[in-house]
Amino acid sequence: MKKTNAWLFAIVVSLALVLSSCAQPGAAPAGTIKIGLQAPLTGDFAAEGQWAKQSVEIAADLINKKGGILGKQVEIVIADDASNPKDSALAAQKLISQGLKQVIASYGSSVTAPAADLYDENKVVSVAYGSTAVRLTMEKQRPYFFRTCGRDDTQSEFFVKFVTEKLNAKRIAIMHDNQDYGKGVAEDAMKFLQPYIDSGQVEVVYYDAITPGESDYSAVVSQIKAINPDVWFFTAYYPEAALLLKQAREAGVTSVFVGNNSVPTPEFEKIAGLDAIKGSIHLNEPMPQFLNFPESREFLDAYKAKYNEIPGSIWSVYAADALNALAAAITKAGGTDPDKVANAMRTMTDAKGITGPLLFTERGDRKDIPYYAYIYNDQGVLELYWPK
Amino acid sequence: MSEITRNLTQRISKFQDGKGTPSVDKKTQLILLAILIAVMAAYPFLPFVNNYWIDVGFFVGIYVLLGLSLNIILGEVGLFNLGQAAFYAIGAYTTGILYTQLQIPIIVLLPLSALIAGGFAFLVTSPIIHLRGDYLCIVTIGIGEIVRITALNNPFGLTKGANGITGIGNPDFGIFSITTPTQFYYYVWIIIGLVIIGLINLQKSRVGRAWNYIREDEIAAEANGIDVRHYKLLAFVIGTALAGAAGNIYGSKMMIISPANFTFMESCLIFVIVLLGGLGSIPGTLLGAAIIVIFPEIFRQFANYRLLFFGAALVIMMIFRPGGILPRRRERAGFRGLGISKLPEDENTLLKEVLDSGLSTARQPEAAQEPTLKTKAHVHPPPNGLVLETQRVTVQFGGLTAVSQFDLTIRENQITSLIGPNGAGKTTLFNVITGIYRPLSGKVIFMGEEITGLKPHQITTKGIARTFQNIRLFPSLTSIENVMSGPHCHATNGTIPSIMRSPGQQKEERHILETASFRLHQVGLWEYRNELARNLPYGKQKLLEIARALASSPKLIVLDEPSSGLNDKETEELMEFLTKLIAEGLTILLIEHDMNVVMGISDRVSVMDMGSRIAEDLPQNIYNNPRVIEAYLGKEE
């Protein structure tokens, strides 16, 4: 008889699941515009997801205080993708099933890619905020896909310009973490360095990956010390950057450390410590604290008022700008029709965001993202370094 | 104590009423199964089931396939494999690479991915399959990491590194291709349906039983004629091939694969699916996969706490239901659970048929009627009347000589006893004869043929069966299943006929069952046929072990202290039974401490002390041999 119970149990469970799916919210009540946010609220990049959520909610508050979009209040519908491609596909399907026509999605290129395909197939306009792989826009045309962040190659190109024109470095070390983002930047950097390598102007003396998630990088630090490059470009995330830099300075490595746009965060400063970060240079789009647009000040003030700090990374600010871009496009299109909104995204000329004008190319890339090199001064505060 | 016995008899009496199978259960089960299938089929069209929930259903399907794939390795054979994601990855990458580079259709790649994953598993597990549980476990973790990191490092530009492979196509059947969530849902579940039918057939065949014997007791399985290495590798190959197929389906659905899909955490999830559902239980795997996928989806609102709950739930679950949610219940299924078609409804009818057909004489060489189970040993009479001979066998353990230059001769149709004080090396010699130890020097000759260095299962197949000093049954299998391991080594149908349930395979399975039924009846345990071996009292377990050995139709049966732990009456019955076996044409070698048994039934006695033979003679002469007295009682000063 027990077996029967077990079978019954199985059926009850499956029925319960079916019923629980009925608990999904139905159609949007009139008077609001629902915009989805797909973010890694759990998993390895949970912190980024939380920041993105907070930033987007602040941006939505600001929009709503000014009367919303087309007179309607914005409501953010959140789906967690756990920073994993499978959950990303499910999160996307969830938002699509709820009838959303515009979403902000997501952080990490290999997580964004499957979701972007789904959004595109279902004619949902999606705007990525932390997915910089070139292939997202260049491999195939996704008519409904946009991103507010830059592209790996823009950054890599800037790096090459920076080391050859400003630093006049000859011996360069490039280190990545074998992950989507870091490796992308590193490969592109190699590509743009190639002419200089061929002409003998620079030499790449180190090109390898570290294993992310570990704590002790002294083996690779010893190697860097022995090679002693002029410039040491680390293309991946801040947790490893902080440890590497700290351990390298402790071991007496004096090479110029160049980090990318995901490195200079409060966490980075805390983990590496003042002694280590002094004099390290970071390539970045204009950072929030250096932005002088009225929109950026307004956003940062509101964020500070609520969370008593500024967003932990630039990506969450791009997420907020993704909302701003969508708001502007919906306003221009006069509604949420995806074709019209996508068209408006491509053609709008006067949308202003926290990170500057929100302009997009035909393929969905953000136009004219300027890059700057920032340096930590002796007090551990970032200063603009180049170009001034 | 009496409480336990009463309980046991009550439980057994349920199977004694002539039916043995609770047929009401079967009907309810079928109805429930039909409802389940109907719900599953209608699921995409149920109100409020949107594409999101259909996709959830699809991913449940992927994890069901993965769970089933690991269930073969972990559930059926008990091999700790925490690297199943590696084989899933191999399948997905095979699909990704061959589709994008050579444009081979996805549907062709489905079997190909399975084949390559299975082939890869064969190559990498062959050298390490003999490792003990936890060592194998870490090696599989290592394989998982090696595959993932290799994919990350983009060797030869094939795997595209961390970006992964994009642009994988959809399964295309020519007339239509599978694109929508609903189509994918049906696609994966139809494949699962086919796989489950195949797996159930396999589970209920000699292949599936061989896997279970290994899981229950590897040494006993090998000693009963199961080629342990072969069946472990087979499980790995079939299991990983299934994971490879899952990789193909996953890749064609997502159209993009990257190493992030195939982490150690993924392997752990698959592992948990199998254990949550119940080892070796197919319905359990279905439920386990559903829980693993759906639980986090439902609790996504509590993002920060859902894994906390999940962890706690796992612990609580193991405390209160350690066997999993839907464990396989063999004892309830009766003979019907053995998966042999056209068995008589009443199990006693089967026994009657067996007894009437004269199978009782089948084990005798002249009367061997069933060609499938006949052994060569029965056909050729041994030269010089010697069934077994050891010639100057020496065994050393780290410099310590356990058996020294030992000669033993066993004549046909006789009972030979090997006696000696504790630690004399008797069991060690047994282990040499049955192939568990390899002697340092010397030869073992069986029926005129040298068998030194053969593996235990090969020796069993040649016609030597054994029992163990400490009973080694297959505790969570039923008595009949225990005994069915005996005829295994003479049967020939492998994986494919078992999955197809070919007529030849069915005939052979039935014959295995008949042989086992006969032996079970012969030792007087027929009424306990559907009881789990571990629930039998000690004396009956000993008898069951003898029945199991007899079922391999041996020429020589080697019994290690059969009377230990038996009371006087049981010992008496045992002696009578052994004498009967001699009458039936068997030859017996005994290790025995009970001198009444030794002197009562032995034709010859060999005495061992400190690893050497000190006497071999007729029983009555042994009594008076001064060296024997000295060995047992110590030298008179």
Add this chain to the structure above:
Amino acid sequence: MQMLPEQLINGLIIGSFYALVAMGYSMVYGVMKLINFAHGDLFTLGSYLGYTILVFGAGWVTATFGIWGGVIVAVLGAMLGIGFAGLILERVAYQPVYRAGRLPLVVSALGASIFISNGIMAVWGPRFQAFPEVSIPTGSIVLFGDFRITTLKLVTILVSLGLMGLIYYLVERTLFGAAVRASALDRDTATLIGIDFRKIIRFVFFVGPSLGALAGVFVGLNYTRIIFTMGWTYGLKAFTAVILGGIGNIPGAMLGGIMLGIMEALFEGFVSGAWKNVFVFLILIVILIVRPTGLIGEKIAEKV
């Protein structure tokens, strides 16, 4: 050519962390035949406990006892706390499951691991935490050439080696250690000769996790950065070290840990960082093919 000795010392440092964590795995395995998957997470918990002690007590502890005083308080506090956490874990998650056999125990351990790591996330948050800079000892000395090592790392190595020596002595040279080893060999016989098996279990579940906690606090001090998932990384490596040395064998775990650390450093330093873990696992597999029970694991002949 100072790269080689430099990398050897780098390997020794990381290896001593592996060894400390590995000893906990090995002790528990020896007695219980259980892979305590939650051990890595107890290590993390130890790290967070040390962090909390330093954050909340940093002011007055450091003021009263100096910076090293703070370190000692944090280490001892974490070891004691995690020792008790180990006992609770055993009592709650393992003891009720013993009778069910080995596999349910493994699942329970996996569940406990997920529970602890996510519990840490729920309490301390999903973001990286950094040990307070004021409570981390500074200073470094030049060992040879221009190879500079922080005083803290030197202390880490010395403390680890010292503790390993102590545990080695305790387990291999004392009567109580003999009882532990006897229980590892044969539980029934050990019970028969009057060894209190529960006491042995409590011992290994207290000492093993404490050693992990020690490693956890030192990881935090040396590398500043801690996160709730770090138990996986260290746990997996430490478990590899255990198998490398021979499971259930405490000197084996120490040797395995240190060897693993050195192999990693040498491979990363001289060949390739990207392929490091592939290399580590390949070596492990090769060693197991040649010696199926690890480097100094005894050959186990099963009694038949």
